[in-house]
Amino acid sequence: MVSITRAADLTQIGANGGGWVAPIGTAAPASPIIQPAAPWAPIGCISDDGLVQGFDEDSQEFTPWGLTSPIRTQITKSLRTFKLTAWETSRTTVQSLQYRVPVVDLAPVSNLTSFAETASPVPDRRAFWFAIFDGSTSRGFYVPQGEVSDRSDVTHKQDAMAGFEWTITAYPDAAGNTVYHSDIVPVTPEYTGS
Numbered sequence: 001m002v003s004i005t006r007a008a009d010l011t012q013i014g015a016n017g018g019g020w021v022a023p024i025g026t027a028a029p030a031s032p033i034i035q036p037a038a039p040w041a042p043i044g045c046i047s048d049d050g051l052v053q054g055f056d057e058d059s060q061e062f063t064p065w066g067l068t069s070p071i072r073t074q075i076t077k078s079l080r081t082f083k084l085t086a087w088e089t090s091r092t093t094v095q096s097l098q099y100r101v102p103v104v105d106l107a108p109v110s111n112l113t114s115f116a117e118t119a120s121p122v123p124d125r126r127a128f129w130f131a132i133f134d135g136s137t138s139r140g141f142y143v144p145q146g147e148v149s150d151r152s153d154v155t156h157k158q159d160a161m162a163g164f165e166w167t168i169t170a171y172p173d174a175a176g177n178t179v180y181h182s183d184i185v186p187v188t189p190e191y192t193g194s
Contacts, residue, residue, distance in 0.1 A: 148168055152164075
């Protein structure tokens, strides 16, 4: 009979996690279990939908005449995104990302914060750090050059939490990488099958 190998400690539930943002060029935190220090600024409370790691790829298949299966596939697009809903909409870091306004421009004057949204937005790339925790397992995602590339509508009503729903697109850095992974996970047991 076949013996199926299973290890519950190799599964992961995104039981908790967080997100931080910093200027481009900020180095990644040393580990997912170390609190990021300045200039990293927290995104704060993220909705219970958690963090969605997106994979968007296109490819071109090459099928020779006379065959029905391709002999080669070439990736023509490979995009990495992260989606989340930020609930702390009054946090200046979050407002800065939502409205593409520098944090310093959100400092209140006589208890009043005011800013204008431009009709001609310019790129607003920043570094992002996301960490996910499940017991002793943790995963970190460092995006050296990311940008909020899509924003959903914001609903302000009595029976709903206002939130900024974002898609953050990861762009290549100078090394050509979009996302760096930093994981603390259990060791995979050695396979003893034949």
